Amino acid sequence: MMSKRIEDLKVIDNKRINSDSFVIELSGEENLPEIKPGQFVQVRVDGSPETFLRRPISIYDVDYKKNTVKLLIQIVGKGTETLSKVKDGDLLNLIFPLGNSFSDPGVNEKILLVGGGVGIAPLLYLGKHLKSIGYIPDMLFGFRSRDRIIDYEEFTKIGRVLITTEDGSEGEKGYVTNHSVLSDVKYSMIYCCGPDQMMKAVAAYCKKNNIKCEVSLENLMACGFGICLCCIVDTVKGNLCSCTDGPVFNINELKW
Amino acid sequence: MVNLGIDIGDLHFRNPVMTASGTCGWGPELSDFMDISRLGAIFIKGLTMEPREGNKYPRMAETPAGMLNAVGLQNKGVDYFEKSIYPVIKDYNTHIIVNINGSYIDDYVALASRMDLLEKIPAIELNISCPNVKMGGMAFGTNLDSARAVTKAVRGAYSKKLIVKLSPNVTNIVDFARVVEEEGADSISLINTLLGMSVDVAKMKPALSTITGGLSGPAIKPVALRMVWQVANAVKIPVIGMGGIMTASDALEFILAGASAIQIGTASFIDPLASIKILEGIENYLIQKGFTDIHEIIGYINHKSS
Numbered sequence: 014m015m016s017k018r019i020e021d022l023k024v025i026d027n028k029r030i031n032s033d034s035f036v037i038e039l040s041g042e043e044n045l046p047e048i049k050p051g052q053f054v055q056v057r058v059d060g061s062p063e064t065f066l067r068r069p070i071s072i073y074d075v076d077y078k079k080n081t082v083k084l085l086i087q088i089v090g091k092g093t094e095t096l097s098k099v100k101d102g103d104l105l106n107l108i109f110p111l112g113n114s115f116s117d118p119g120v121n122e123k124i125l126l127v128g129g130g131v132g133i134a135p136l137l138y139l140g141k142h143l144k145s146i147g148y149i150p151d152m153l154f155g156f157r158s159r160d161r162i163i164d165y166e167e168f169t170k171i172g173r174v175l176i177t178t179e180d181g182s183e184g185e186k187g188y189v190t191n192h193s194v195l196s197d198v199k200y201s202m203i204y205c206c207g208p209d210q211m212m213k214a215v216a217a218y219c220k221k222n223n224i225k226c227e228v229s230l231e232n233l234m235a236c237g238f239g240i241c242l243c244c245i246v247d248t249v250k251g252n253l254c255s256c257t258d259g260p261v262f263n264i265n266e267l268k269w
Numbered sequence: 270m271v272n273l274g275i276d277i278g279d280l281h282f283r284n285p286v287m288t289a290s291g292t293c294g295w296g297p298e299l300s301d302f303m304d305i306s307r308l309g310a311i312f313i314k315g316l317t318m319e320p321r322e323g324n325k326y327p328r329m330a331e332t333p334a335g336m337l338n339a340v341g342l343q344n345k346g347v348d349y350f351e352k353s354i355y356p357v358i359k360d361y362n363t364h365i366i367v368n369i370n371g372s373y374i375d376d377y378v379a380l381a382s383r384m385d386l387l388e389k390i391p392a393i394e395l396n397i398s399c400p401n402v403k404m405g406g407m408a409f410g411t412n413l414d415s416a417r418a419v420t421k422a423v424r425g426a427y428s429k430k431l432i433v434k435l436s437p438n439v440t441n442i443v444d445f446a447r448v449v450e451e452e453g454a455d456s457i458s459l460i461n462t463l464l465g466m467s468v469d470v471a472k473m474k475p476a477l478s479t480i481t482g483g484l485s486g487p488a489i490k491p492v493a494l495r496m497v498w499q500v501a502n503a504v505k506i507p508v509i510g511m512g513g514i515m516t517a518s519d520a521l522e523f524i525l526a527g528a529s530a531i532q533i534g535t536a537s538f539i540d541p542l543a544s545i546k547i548l549e550g551i552e553n554y555l556i557q558k559g560f561t562d563i564h565e566i567i568g569y570i571n572h573k574s575s
Contacts, residue, residue: 017302062333065333066539067538067539233327235535236541240298241340242343243329243338244326246326
């Protein structure tokens with residue numbers, strides 16, 4: 014079993030990437046533990062009454078050579094807003110790495126990564142991992158509109174990136190499940206992270222077309238390591254914790 | 270050296286710092302971060318006779334300086350506990366105390382009888398204060414006759430140390446403390462969570478699937494402290510205080526007000542090492558103040574202010 018740790022990491026970069034999203038790069042004094050694609054961290058915000066609990070954040074990227082991790086975060090409330098203001102040299106207290114991970118694909122799998130909005134976060138590290146073990150995944154990302162697009166240049170180094178926007182201001186118009194690539198290419202494995210509605214639509218598409226699919230959920234959490242039983246997911250095996258049994262689930266486990 | 274040991278009857282605890290039920294899983298979850306044998310005891314997740322799925326998601330809402338939960342006693346039931354959990358935890362080098370729950374008095378009695386047979390479980394915490402179940406739970410802890418009846422029945426079925434966990438959702442908690450003491454409780458733990466609620470304004474609906482839930486965290490500390498002080502002054506049996514303890518200073522407030530021991534709950538969600546830091550902080554405080562025994566400060570404000 015991998016060891017979880019509680020550690021202060023130093024902010025070495027905090028970069029705005031669109032109107033409400035930013036990427037924090039953190040550096041550790043100790044060597045990073047082994048981190049798997051799909052795992053997350055629990056960040057202590059500032060201990061103020063409004064941001065009492067930690068915030069669970071996906072791991073966006075890991076660089077073992079530089080000994081850094083990156084977090085891609087969208088401002089959705091007070092906690093993430095406070096985090097958006099951290100400066101180089103600030104320390105953030107993390108509990109990590111937490112949760113399970115995306116499973117490795119079978120041989121000759123044709124892979125698509127589907128992300129919605131900030132849900133693309135865990136797919137960068139996953140994509141890099143897949144490439145390192147010999148797969149070139151396609152990526153299909155959905156955003157609301159052009160101005161909400163999150164810079165995906167890093168993803169283009171892994172494979173082909175396709176875009177949909179709800180208003181058609183960039184890429185194909187509509188939702189990811191309407192994209193033409195789905196009729197052009199026969200995928201056998203889809204990894205997905207994004208808003209619940211999107212993941213449910215992708216899961217339904219995969220079930221209908223007999224495609225294997227894993228989704229990464231983002232349930233509300235208190236602890237993040239299995240002691241509070243708050244972040245439960247209704248599964249065929251009963252209520253499971255998305256923090257320890259997930260956040261990645263095979264869609265066949267979920268009651269969707 | 271400072272003596273931190275405390276006793277409930279003839280049951281000795283190496284120190285007064287314990288983890289609260291429902292906030293430390295079955296123990297192994299916190300072992301990822303620390304040596305749980307340093308604690309005085311761990312109070313494990315609420316147990317029932319039958320497996321329970323608990324309430325639907327969402328069952329947690331963050332609130333100012335605290336959180337609401339509506340877990341609803343999710344657990345795999347006593348058969349699973351005896352077969353799969355007890356063998357793993359029985360060799361922990363600290364006291365494992367089981368928090369027992371039921372919908373009817375018979376459930377509590379049956380469960381207490383089963384726990385009586387487990388050699389490495391030296392005590393149970395009778396939970397008559399869970400606010401998140403439709404039947405039982407807090408219903409027993411908010412009616413004096415029911416509190417008396419369930420305590421008496423469980424006392425008759427259980428030979429080891431009986432700790433009764435009280436609900437703060439009553440007009441006069443001292444009445445409940447006196448009743449469970451009369452019926453043979455060896456100790457009282459308090460407080461369970463305060464009944465509360467939160468509305469998601471953006472979604473225009475309750476934040477919890479159950480609408481109401483139990484409030485914990487620093488937001489409830491002054492209320493918890495007041496109740497612990499009242500109860501400690503009203504009963505002879507040891508009192509275990511809890512409610513929003515985040516730091517050693519918080520813990521010391523409860524001890525100075527009369528708690529013989531304290532439980533750490535919600536703090537562990539934010540800092541899994543909170544209980545160990547609090548233990549070290551209490552020890553340092555005693556040393557700095559020149560005390561040699563924790564008993565010198567238990568209820569200190571009550572002796573000195575009279």
